[in-house]
Amino acid sequence: MTQLREELSPHVGLTADGERVRILDQSLLPNREVYLELSGLAEMVEAIRALRVRGAPAIGIFAGYGVYVLARQLPRTGGARENLAALCLRAGELSAARPTAVNLAWAVGRMLDRARREAGGGWPAVVSALEEECLAIHREDIAMCRAIAEHGLSLVRDGDGVLTHCNAGPLATSRYGTALGPILLGQERGVRLKVFADETRPLLQGARLTAYELNRAGVDVTLICDNMASMVMKNGWVQACFVGCDRVAANGDAANKIGTSGVAILARHYGIPFYVLGPTSTIDLNCPTGNDIPIEERDPEEIRTLWYKEPMAPAGVRCFNPAFDVTDHSLIAGIVTEKGICRPPYTQSLAALFSE
Numbered sequence: 001m002t003q004l005r006e007e008l009s010p011h012v013g014l015t016a017d018g019e020r021v022r023i024l025d026q027s028l029l030p031n032r033e034v035y036l037e038l039s040g041l042a043e044m045v046e047a048i049r050a051l052r053v054r055g056a057p058a059i060g061i062f063a064g065y066g067v068y069v070l071a072r073q074l075p076r077t078g079g080a081r082e083n084l085a086a087l088c089l090r091a092g093e094l095s096a097a098r099p100t101a102v103n104l105a106w107a108v109g110r111m112l113d114r115a116r117r118e119a120g121g122g123w124p125a126v127v128s129a130l131e132e133e134c135l136a137i138h139r140e141d142i143a144m145c146r147a148i149a150e151h152g153l154s155l156v157r158d159g160d161g162v163l164t165h166c167n168a169g170p171l172a173t174s175r176y177g178t179a180l181g182p183i184l185l186g187q188e189r190g191v192r193l194k195v196f197a198d199e200t201r202p203l204l205q206g207a208r209l210t211a212y213e214l215n216r217a218g219v220d221v222t223l224i225c226d227n228m229a230s231m232v233m234k235n236g237w238v239q240a241c242f243v244g245c246d247r248v249a250a251n252g253d254a255a256n257k258i259g260t261s262g263v264a265i266l267a268r269h270y271g272i273p274f275y276v277l278g279p280t281s282t283i284d285l286n287c288p289t290g291n292d293i294p295i296e297e298r299d300p301e302e303i304r305t306l307w308y309k310e311p312m313a314p315a316g317v318r319c320f321n322p323a324f325d326v327t328d329h330s331l332i333a334g335i336v337t338e339k340g341i342c343r344p345p346y347t348q349s350l351a352a353l354f355s356e
């Protein structure tokens with residue numbers, strides 16, 4: 001297993017002794033590359049809430065490792081039933097750390113299902129099965145990102161301009177990423193895309209993370225403020241929009257970083273196809289429409305004071321700071337998954353992904 005761990009992506013994984021989850025602290029990028037090693041439930045929850053680890057698939061991978069690390073801390077000789085009850089309680093807190101990205105609850109649920117299936121064999125057997133499961137979640141994500149990248153690349157041509165919002169690159173997943181996957185794969189194959197990265201207020205994932213990842217990969221990337229997207233589209237510089245997703249409802253409505261739905265509305269106005277890219281673990285058929293997706297609201301200080309030398313709004317002014325919005329399915333030209341590209345009507349094409 002140790003060798004397998006080393007093959008997986010470096011920004012989220014286990015320490016060599018398997019006792020802690022190791023992450024690159026994304027909240028400090030691009031200026032500082034600091035790795036954290038976490039073993040306590042409270043620090044894992046804090047890491048998710050503070051976006052030290054972020055992006056729907058990466059949060060799921062992290063949670064898988066987290067459940068494994070927490071399971072190791074329970075008495076090896078303890079009764080499997082008692083340990084399982086204790087693990088469920090802790091895993092429940094981890095799962096509730098952020099509400100919108102379904103991958104978090106999905107990964108925790110998958111780990112607990114495996115633990116329940118193995119409980120008859122005693123706790124050491126559960127722990128070793130959980131190690132296998134969290135590594136499988138990570139490995140599968142790498143394969144899914146690669147497949148998404150292939151499908152996404154079929155939607156664009158050499159020299160095209162692509163606009164993206166937030167960060168759905170390797171940091172948010174593993175290896176290729178989702179929305180950035182076709183861009184990075186294209187770069188490897190000599191298909192050069194010109195990327196416009198929205199800076200993505202208020203937490204600047206586009207400026208801090210997308211620009212950082214694409215720059216390092218040698219991609220032609222131009223950073224723009226969110227309110228410049230319309231002009232860039234009007235100038236004819238964008239042939240497709242690629243964005244990630246945190247949860248896709250059964251009808252194709254897609255939750256992603258706040259501001260995404262505005263990009264989709266602009267793209268419709270300018271006749272530019274708008275694509276959502278994500279693994280099937282982000283599709284939640286239990287949510288009939290986007291209205292059923294819980295939207296996280298965050299601290300107003302992210303708008304008022306964060307990043308500024310001094311506050312940029314009057315003290316105490318009311319702020320509204322939703323972290324995500326929902327893009328209506330009618331604005332989406334295609335939902336690109338590892339199994340292929342779903343087209344409208346999404347109620348049918350998304351359901352078909354799960355009936356194969």
Ligand code: MRU
Nearest residue numbers: 054055056168172244245256257
């Ligand atoms: O608040 P964040 O930074 O976790 O939001 C991330 C996004 O909205 C991403 O676009 C989404 O999770 C997809 S990541 C492949």
